[in-house]
Amino acid sequence: MRACRKCHILTEETVCPICGSQTSxxxxxxxxxxxxxxxxxxxxxxxxxxxxxxLKVR
Ligand SMILES: [Zn+2]
Structure with missing residues (x-):
C-alpha cells in the first residue's frame, strides 16, 4: 500500500486517484x-x- 503525500489516502497507485499527487x-x-x-x-x-x-506520510 502507498499513501498520497497531499491528501493521505491509501492506494495501490503511484499517483493519487483523488487529487493526482504522487504517493509514497x-x-x-x-x-x-x-x-x-x-x-x-x-x-x-x-x-x-x-x-x-x-496518519503520517513522508
Ligand atoms: Zn491525494
Whole structure:
C-alpha cells in the first residue's frame, strides 16, 4: 500500500486517484473515515471523502 503525500489516502497507485499527487510508500498508521462530516480527525486532516487515510506520510 502507498499513501498520497497531499491528501493521505491509501492506494495501490503511484499517483493519487483523488487529487493526482504522487504517493509514497513511507507512511505510518492509518484511520478509516466513514463519515467525514462527523469525524473530528477527518476535519483536522481536511478529509472530505470516506476511505482509508495514513496518519503520517513522508
Ligand atoms: Zn491525494
Amino acid at each position: 510508500e513511507h507512511w505510518q498508521g492509518y484511520v478509516i473515515i466513514i463519515d467525514p462530516r462527523r469525524s473530528r480527525i477527518a476535519q483536522k486532516m481536511g478529509i472530505k471523502m470516506p476511505g482509508k487515510y495514513a
